[in-house]
Amino acid sequence: MADATAALSARSKVQAFLEAARAGDLDSVKKLVAALDEEGKGAAAVAAAVRDANKRTALHFAAREGRTDVCAFLIDQLGLPVDPKDDDGETPLIHATRQGHLHTAQYLLDHGANPSVATSLGATALHHAAGIGNIELMKLLLSKGVDVESESDAGTPLVWAAGHGQQDAVKLLLQHNAKPNTETDDGITPLLSAVAAGSLPCLEVLIQAGADPNIRAGGATPLHIAADSGNMEIIKCLLKAGGDPNTCDDDGLKPIQVAALRNNREVVELLLPLTSPISGASNWNVDGIIEYTLSKDVEEKVQVKEATPLKSASLPRPQLVEVSSDAKRRSLEAKSRGDDAFRRKDYLVAVDDYTQATELDPNDATVLSNRSLCWLRAGQAERALEDARACRALRPDWAKACYREGAALRLLQRFDEAANVFYEGVQLEPENKELVSAFREAVEAGRKFHGTDKPNPTR
Structure with missing residues (x-):
């Protein structure tokens, strides 16, 4: 292993170090962190500085996979900070909680992790625990004094629990004085969230707790x-x-x-x-x-012939970058790795690979489309939207790019904008049934649920 480690490039060592942390290969983690310390700064300083394209540390990767022994080495032996934030404002505790790793979360909390830290979208570890319905994790976090009414862009933990049909989580939060009629900025309450999710058990619990059945959103x-x-x-x-x-x-x-x-x-x-x-x-x-x-x-x-004019022609087109044949080859290799990770449903690993691919070849719109879909599957709608728009800028006449942008806007509940973008895709490919269906669904969703901003683009 020592000879193989020495032969790796600096970038490859970084990738191998993070992958070893993700895989729980503690021996490789120890050897790679030593190999990375080429300037003698100390293993702790080197390990703390190693981050991927989304600023995730080895501790993020280990926590996400429930590798408590790797977390212990990084924190106890190397002295890494327990609450580093990635680009989304997520800490290792949030990563561990979202995947339901109770023991890892317990270890992080015992070593000083702040359970009240919120992401850039306002979600705490309790939001994620409520969303997956992990009662033991919720009890652990609540015992640390987390605010049961903490607001994210998508509501309180109770809204998350109800929206995911987690009846026991709803009950537990109500027992801890969660308010059944708290509204998001969009007017969504836990009851509305339960109805939209089709969860009768959650609805019944909320009504019994005093939720208003006539709330408007x-x-x-x-x-x-x-x-x-x-x-x-x-x-x-x-x-x-x-x-x-x-x-x-x-x-x-x-x-x-x-x-x-x-x-x-x-x-x-x-x-x-x-x-x-x-x-x-x-x-x-x-x-x-x-x-x-x-x-x-x-x-x-909604009639297709009455909808808004095509806007893609007005999108700014970026200057294409000259890319060497070697860079294109390496970009295709990274894209292939991303495709493999996507098929495994390991979307965040796929994002890393697609990031490498687009850094090597910024002209490839397909990579941006793929990364946008990965962000979407990972629930990161803002990032999905950013990549979709960059993809459309490169290929304004590509219907799939319109679909990617519309899907991100739809997840953000910006239904009027989503409908317009889907329609632009329909104009490019009138026979594309997926786009036509998405267009009409966005219009319907806006009119029926979030219809205050005239979501129908033909009106």
Whole structure:
């Protein structure tokens, strides 16, 4: 191993060191950190300085994989700080928690990790523990005094738990005085999150705790959202809790009309006797309501020919960089490694490989598209959007680049922008059913759930 280590380039040693930490190969970690100390600065200083393209240290990689023995070596033997932040503001504790590694999280906390540190998007370790429903991890974090009402861009830990259908996590947070009606900046509450996730158990627990069944978000009530999805059990639960079937959303539609737009006869039939007659609907029966609602909606339906003009031509195109044949070859090799990691669903490793590829060949839009998808799968929508837009700048006539940008915008709940971008892709490839479907879904999502900013680009 010593001879092989000596033969590695400095960059290769860095990659091997981080990979050894990820794999839990403690012997290699020790040998590689010694090999990296070429200038005699000391193993601790060298190890602390080694970071990947996203500023993750060996401790991040070890914690993410639950390699507690490697974490112990890095902290106890080398004296590495326990709370370094990567580019997303995530600490090793957050990495360990997101993957459900209880013992690693316990070790980090016992050695001074701050459980209240939040990422750049405001999420703490408790948010992630609640999202995966790991009760033991949640109890551990709560015992350290973490604020149960800490706000991330996507809400409190209770919103995360409800949105992921984690009933036991919802119960535990409520027992620790989490507020069932706390709203995000977008007006989303835990109850709305549970309804959107289709989680009846979480919904029932929240209602019992006093959650408001008539809260509005984006102009719609929980009944509107449930009627749109057609979840009969959720609808019945909301009605029993006092959900108002006669409240109109911002488009002037009652829940029964939302169900009618979906041609969902079962939901329309359920809501019919509870809904006051609608002016203009002459036949107040299931068929009459569906026929009236659909005919009224015809003039508002999204027509491809009426949508906004194509914008891709106005995108700034970057200056292409001259790339040597050797750099292109090495870029393709890094891209191939990224493809392999993606197939293993190891998205963050794939990001590292794609980063190397794009550094070697900045002209390859495919690499940016692939990295955008990896960021999306890893839940990093802002980074996904940044790469998608860079990809479109390189290839403005590529429909897939439009799809990548629209998908990132959709994850960010910027539905109006997503609809516009998806439509630009449709103009490039009118027969692309995936793009057409994504376009209409974005419009529908904006109109039904976050419709306050006129998400329909044709209006």
